[in-house]
Amino acid sequence: MTTSKIITINGRELTFENDETILEVARRNGIEIPTLCHLKGTQPTGACRICVVEVEGARNLMPACCTPAADKMVVRTESPQVVAARRLIIQLMLASGNHNCAIRGSDNQDWTAFQLKVQEEDGSSDLCPVWGDCRLQDLAYRYQVSGERFDATVNRYPIEDVNPFIVRDFSRCILCGRCVQACCEVQVNNAISFGYRGPFSKIIAAGDRPLKDSDCVFCGECVQVCPVGALVEKEARYRVRPWETGKVRTTCTYCGVGCQILLHVKDGKVVKVTGVPDSPPNHGSLCVKGRFGFDFINSEKRLTKPLIKENGKFREADWDEALDLVAGRFREIVEKNGSESVGVLTSARVTNEENYIANKFARAVLKTNNIDHCARL
Ligand code: SF4
Ligand code: SF4
Ligand code: SF4
Ligand code: FES
Incomplete structure (x- = not known):
């Protein structure tokens, strides 16, 4: 027994x-x-x-x-001993760089000078970009500590924003290593690691080069797991606060895996995408397309009117004219050469429902199985 x-x-x-x-x-x-x-x-x-x-x-x-x-x-x-230890750890973390949110504490005479310094380094007059969505800030409130006990350490490394997707702000990094684990153990991309030692410690890519010059594939897994403001989506940084967005759950359209995503929507526009945690098939992970490939939705370059090509040049047309032309040409070709002579290419940039309708149109109306999707091109 x-x-x-x-x-x-x-x-x-x-x-x-x-x-x-x-x-x-x-x-x-x-x-x-x-x-x-x-x-x-x-x-x-x-x-x-x-x-x-x-x-x-x-x-x-x-x-x-x-x-x-x-x-x-x-x-x-x-216990009192545990609480005292946690308070000290939080105070030390808050002193480890540009933590200029409200928990920094405002009694200190250096507050204004500190804010001005951070604003200069960060190029924004706002408080930290993840203020209100930060685990370190949550803990500082929970254990009622501010960053005033210790002077802030020198910020050794400038912000890196030389790629279209991710801003790396080393001044707010608490060296927790979650990004390294996410990159190496979850996504198995092995693009980043700990570099240097002691006060010079830093998360580095490819021998301390910018992410764009490394093995990084911009999946954004590291951004999603960063508990503080050290890794932030470039498009959302200082433009979106979490309480300003509604979250809409949907399925990524880019390929057949069916990753579950949350669209963060502000004023009717998608401003950020995150993976749905703990949900199959992706359990929160995404690829670069699913996470960052949404700018086309509000692009001014989007075609909103059909174009008809005549003598090698496009001219704008209305929907009735364009649809009549396409239907007529389809009928002509199918009558002459059979259904197998036509096909339909759909797009990852339309909804799953629209792709489903295109599939019905190809198989039931044109009577062909020649249908494909740009994710496989
Ligand atoms: S990273 Fe967190 S703790 Fe640091 S300034 Fe930003 S919100 Fe505050
Ligand atoms: S974006 Fe993806 S590949 Fe690049 S460092 Fe982050 S986790 Fe690694
Ligand atoms: S997850 Fe964020 S805070 Fe933690 S080591 Fe990486 S960049 Fe720094
Ligand atoms: S050491 Fe346990 S959560 Fe960091």
């Missing part, structure tokens, strides 16, 4: 599986332990230490995300 193993967390006796960590047992039982570096589905690194808990009999506080649960272990997740 096997007896179950018991861990006690905050006075609750809980059973656990052999390979579970303290964090996993706690979360499974509705006990919240804060995390920053922990990324579900990847190897825990224990980089940030915000998840530390008190384990009876242990000399030091233990990181819950990478400490295995053990039989008869007694754990406290919010």
Whole structure:
């Protein structure tokens, strides 16, 4: 007969599986332990230490995300010692660069000078671009700390924005390493890693070159997992705040995988796309097209009127004229050469419903299976 193993967390006796960590047992039982570096589905690194808990009999506080649960272990997740450690960690992180949101604290005489310095480096008079959508800020509120205790460290690396998709702001990076795990373990692109040491530490690509000159494929996985404002979508940075957008769930049209996406919509326009977490088939991940390929929707270059080619030149036409012409030509060709002589090419830039109608039109009306989609071209 096997007896179950018991861990006690905050006075609750809980059973656990052999390979579970303290964090996993706690979360499974509705006990919240804060995390920053922990990324579900990847190897825990224990980089940030915000998840530390008190384990009876242990000399030091233990990181819950990478400490295995053990039989008869007694754990406290919010003891005074734990709270003091978390407050210090948050204060140190807030001092590690241009954290100029409200939690920085405003009593300090240096506040204005600090803001002006950040504005100059960042090229914006706004507070941090992820203000209101930042896990470090959430924790600072939860544990009621500000960034005033320590002076901000020198910002060693300028912002990198020499690609169309992602802005890398090293001054707000807390070196949690989630982006590296997302890139190397989730997407397996191996484009970024930790570089340099101590105060010079930095997330680097291709021996410290811009992302555009590295193996980066701009899937944006790193942006999605960054808990702070160090990695932000270029198009959304300083233009969109999370509370200004509605989220519409839909299926990506670019290929047949069927990734689940959230369209972030502001004033009737799609301003950002994210993957739907914990949902098959993509579980939050996307490729460059799904995540960043939406600017065509509001492009001024979009054709809104049909064009008819005559003598090598296009002229604008109305829909009736264009449809009559296409229907007539289809009929002519099919009568002369049969249904197999025509085909339909559809587009990833229309909705799935429109593609479905095109498929019906090809098979049921033209009576051909010659139908394809630009994702395979
Ligand atoms: S990254 Fe987070 S903590 Fe830092 S300034 Fe921005 S909102 Fe504040
Ligand atoms: S965009 Fe994708 S490939 Fe590029 S660094 Fe981020 S995770 Fe890696
Ligand atoms: S860029 Fe973001 S995810 Fe990557 S180490 Fe810095 S804070 Fe963490
Ligand atoms: S979340 Fe556990 S060490 Fe960072």
